[in-house]
Amino acid sequence: MNKQEIKTRILNLREELNRHNHNYYVLAQPEISDFEYDLKMQELISLEKQYPEFHDNYSPTQRVGSDISQEFTQVTHKYPMLSLGNTYSEADLIDFDNRVKKILGDEDYEYICELKYDGAAISLRYIDGKLKHAVTRGDGIKGDDVTENIKTIKSIPLSLTGNNWPDDFEIRGEIIMLKEDFNRLNNERIESGEATFANPRNLASGTLKMQKASEVAKRPLNCFLYHLTGANLPSNYHYSNLQTAKHWGFNIPSVIEIKKTITKVFDFIHKWDKEREGLPFEIDGIVIKINSLEQQKKLGFTSKSPRWAISYKFKAEQVTTKLLSIDYQVGRTGAITPVANLEPVRLAGTVVKRASLHNADQIELHDIRIGDMVFVEKGGEIIPKIVGVDKSRRNPTSKVLEYIKYCPYCGTELIRKEGEASHYCPNETSCPPQIKGKIEHFISRKAMNIDGIGQETIELLFDNNLVKDVADLYELRYEDLISLDRMAEKSVKNILQGIEESKNTPFRKVLFAIGIRYVGETVAKKLSQSLKSIDKIANSSFESLVAVDEIGEKIAGSITEYFSKPDNKKLIERLKKHGLNFEISEDEINKDEVLNGLSIVISGSFEKHSREELKELIEKYGGKNVSSISKKTNYLLAGKNIGPSKLSKVQKLHIPIISEDEFIAMIKSE
Ligand code: IVH
Numbered sequence: 061m062n063k064q065e066i067k068t069r070i071l072n073l074r075e076e077l078n079r080h081n082h083n084y085y086v087l088a089q090p091e092i093s094d095f096e097y098d099l100k101m102q103e104l105i106s107l108e109k110q111y112p113e114f115h116d117n118y119s120p121t122q123r124v125g126s127d128i129s130q131e132f133t134q135v136t137h138k139y140p141m142l143s144l145g146n147t148y149s150e151a152d153l154i155d156f157d158n159r160v161k162k163i164l165g166d167e168d169y170e171y172i173c174e175l176k177y178d179g180a181a182i183s184l185r186y187i188d189g190k191l192k193h194a195v196t197r198g199d200g201i202k203g204d205d206v207t208e209n210i211k212t213i214k215s216i217p218l219s220l221t222g223n224n225w226p227d228d229f230e231i232r233g234e235i236i237m238l239k240e241d242f243n244r245l246n247n248e249r250i251e252s253g254e255a256t257f258a259n260p261r262n263l264a265s266g267t268l269k270m271q272k273a274s275e276v277a278k279r280p281l282n283c284f285l286y287h288l289t290g291a292n293l294p295s296n297y298h299y300s301n302l303q304t305a306k307h308w309g310f311n312i313p314s315v316i317e318i319k320k321t322i323t324k325v326f327d328f329i330h331k332w333d334k335e336r337e338g339l340p341f342e343i344d345g346i347v348i349k350i351n352s353l354e355q356q357k358k359l360g361f362t363s364k365s366p367r368w369a370i371s372y373k374f375k376a377e378q379v380t381t382k383l384l385s386i387d388y389q390v391g392r393t394g395a396i397t398p399v400a401n402l403e404p405v406r407l408a409g410t411v412v413k414r415a416s417l418h419n420a421d422q423i424e425l426h427d428i429r430i431g432d433m434v435f436v437e438k439g440g441e442i443i444p445k446i447v448g449v450d451k452s453r454r455n456p457t458s459k460v461l462e463y464i465k466y467c468p469y470c471g472t473e474l475i476r477k478e479g480e481a482s483h484y485c486p487n488e489t490s491c492p493p494q495i496k497g498k499i500e501h502f503i504s505r506k507a508m509n510i511d512g513i514g515q516e517t518i519e520l521l522f523d524n525n526l527v528k529d530v531a532d533l534y535e536l537r538y539e540d541l542i543s544l545d546r547m548a549e550k551s552v553k554n555i556l557q558g559i560e561e562s563k564n565t566p567f568r569k570v571l572f573a574i575g576i577r578y579v580g581e582t583v584a585k586k587l588s589q590s591l592k593s594i595d596k597i598a599n600s601s602f603e604s605l606v607a608v609d610e611i612g613e614k615i616a617g618s619i620t621e622y623f624s625k626p627d628n629k630k631l632i633e634r635l636k637k638h639g640l641n642f643e644i645s646e647d648e649i650n651k652d653e654v655l656n657g658l659s660i661v662i663s664g665s666f667e668k669h670s671r672e673e674l675k676e677l678i679e680k681y682g683g684k685n686v687s688s689i690s691k692k693t694n695y696l697l698a699g700k701n702i703g704p705s706k707l708s709k710v711q712k713l714h715i716p717i718i719s720e721d722e723f724i725a726m727i728k729s730e
Pocket of ligand 1: 145233234
C-alpha cells in the first residue's frame with residue numbers, strides 16, 4: 061500500500077469501528093462479532109503505530125485510556141449546570157402545573173416525561189462535531205475536566221455523525237453503571253478481597269474522578285443524554301432536539317414521552333414507580349420538562365433551578381426499626397464489616413433482621429447508637445442498609461458507639477491503613493474466620509474447585525483441629541475423616557478424591573486460590589502468563605511487578621508484602637511438596653489469547669477433535685465453553701447432526717455458526 065492508500069485504510073477503519081461501537085453500545089444491535097471487531101481494531105492500532113503521522117486524538121483507538129496519572133483542571137461551564145427542584149408529592153406537582161399555567165396564560169403547552177437516572181451528571185461540549193471537553197457538574201458553575209476518562213466510554217461519540225449539528229454546543233446527561241455490571245464488579249472485589257461499593261451511583265461518580273484513564277476503561281460505564289444547550293439548536297422543541305441528537309450518534313434514552321396534561325404525567329409516574337425494579341439501571345424518580353424552548357425561556361429560572369422543569373422523586377421503601385446490636389464480621393483478608401442486628405421488620409416483601417453498616421465512617425456519619433430507632437432501606441442490592449437515625453426517638457442516656465479496637469475473634473489489635481475505609485485484623489495466620497475464609501476461597505469453584513467440601517465441612521475440620529491452613533487439606537487421611545461426626549464413607553472418599561484431583565489445577569487458578577489480596581482471577585491470569593512461576597513472582601521487585609501489564613501499585617504492593625512474610629513462603633513450599641502446580645504448563649501459555657472473552661457453544665459431532673478436546677482448545681485460547689445458547693453466546697461451533705432447536709435458537713439470536721475447520725483457522729490465525 062502507498063501512503064495515500066494507507067491513509068484511506070486508516071480512515072475507513074476508524075469510520076467502521078465508530079459505526080460498530082455505536083451499533084453495539086448505543087443501539088445494542090451489533091452487526092459483527094467481537095472477534096471481527098477485535099481484528100479491525102488490531103489492524104488500526106498497528107497501522108497508527110507504524111504511521112504516526114496519521115495520529116488522531118479522536119480515533120477509536122484513543123479510548124483505551126492512558127495510565128499516566130492526571131490532575132483535573134477546573135472548567136467554567138458556558139451555561140451553568142443547575143439542578144432541578146425536587147418533590148415527593150403529587151400535590152407539589154399540581155402546584156408546579158398551576159405556576160406554569162399562570163405564567164403561560166392561555167397558551168397551550170405540553171410536558172416531556174423522562175426517567176431520572178441515578179448517576180453522575182456530565183456536560184459534553186462538541187466543537188465542529190468533535191468532543192472537546194467533558195466536565196463534571198462540580199458546584200454548577202465550575203466542574204472538573206474529565207475528558208480523558210469520558211473518552212473511554214464507548215457509547216459517547218468522539219466525533220459526531222450526520223451534519224446538521226451546531227458548531228458549538230453542549231449536551232448533558234448522566235454517567236451510570238448498569239445494575240448487572242455493578243453487581244459483577246462488586247462480586248469480583250469480594251473475590252479479590254477488596255472493599256465493595258455502596259451503590260452504582262457512587263461507583264460511577266468515583267470512577268469519573270479516577271486519576272488513570274486506563275483504570276476507567278476497565279469499568280463498564282454508560283451514558284444517557286437528556287439535555288441540549290447552545291445557540292442554533294435544530295428545533296425549538298426539547299423532544300425533537302433529542303430525537304435529532306440520536307442521529308448524531310448520542311445515546312438518547314428510549315423512554316421519553318409527550319404528555320398533554322398533568323394527569324397524564326401522573327400515569328407515567330405510577331407506571332415507572334411500579335416498573336423501575338425491572339430496569340437494568342437505577343432511577344430515583346421522573347423528570348418533567350416543558351417541551352417548547354420558547355416557553356422554557358418565558359418561564360425562566362429561580363436562583364437555583366429552572367421553572368420549566370421539576371423532578372418527582374420516588375420514595376424509597378423505608379421502615380423504622382430498633383437497632384439491637386452490632387456484629388463484626390471478619391473476612392478472609394481480615395477486613396472488618398459491621399453488621400446490624402435489627403428488631404425484625406417487613407420491608408419490600410421480606411422480613412429484615414440484619415443490615416449492612418459498611419464501615420466505621422458510616423456509623424460515625426449517622427452517629428448510629430445501639431438502641432436507636434433506625435431508618436432501613438433496600439437499594440439495588442439484596443442486603444438492606446441503614447440510612448439514618450430517628451434522633452427524636454433516641455434514649456437520652458444512650459452513648460456514642462465506640463468502634464471495636466480489637467478483633468472479636470482473636471483479640472488482635474485492629475489496624476486501619478491510610479486511605480482505606482475498613483479496619484483490618486492483621487492476624488492472618490491464626491484468626492479463625494480468616495483461616496476459614498481463606499480455605500473456603502481456596503476450595504471454591506473458580507479456584508481449586510474441590511468437590512465434596514462445603515462451608516460446613518470446613519467448620520468441622522477446623523473445629524477438630526484437622527485443618528488450620530490450606531496445606532493441611534493435602535495431609536488429611538481417611539482415618540482422620542471417618543472418625544468425624546456425620547461423616548459417611550462415601551463423603552470421605554469424595555473429599556479425598558476431590559483433594560487429590562485438585563492437584564491438577566492449572567497454575568493461574570492456584571495463584572488465585574492462595575488468596576493474595578487484590579489478586580483476583582484476572583490478575584492471577586495476567587501474572588501467570590507474564591511471570592510464569594510462583595518463584596519468579598515471589599522474587600520480583602515492586603518495580604518489575606508494576607511493569608507487568610495491568611498490574612498497578614496497589615496490587616504490586618500487596619504481592620511483595622505477601623512474599624515478605626515467612627509464613628506465606630512456608631505455606632507455598634508445603635503446597636509445592638504436595639504437587640500443586642506452581643508453574644505455568646506449556647499448553648497454558650496462550651500467546652495472544654485469540655478467543656479472549658468469547659463464549660462458545662459446542663454442538664454436534666466432529667471429525668478431527670473430540671468435543672472434550674475442542675473444549676480444552678477454547679479454554680486454552682482464552683475463551684469460555686458454555687453449554688447453552690443465550691444472547692451472550694459469540695459463536696456456535698457446530699459439527700454434524702446438530703439439534704434443530706439449537707439451530708433455530710442461534711438463527712433467531714443471529715449468532716454466527718462456525719465449523720471445526722473455521723474454528724481451527726481462528727486459533728491458528730495468530
Ligand atoms: S434535566 C436544567 N433530565 O438530576 C435541567 N436531569 O437535580 C438539567 N438527572 O443534575 C437537568 N435524569 O444530574 C435532567 N432525565 C433527566 C435526568 C436528570 C437525571 C439528574 C441530573 C440533574 C439532577 C436534577
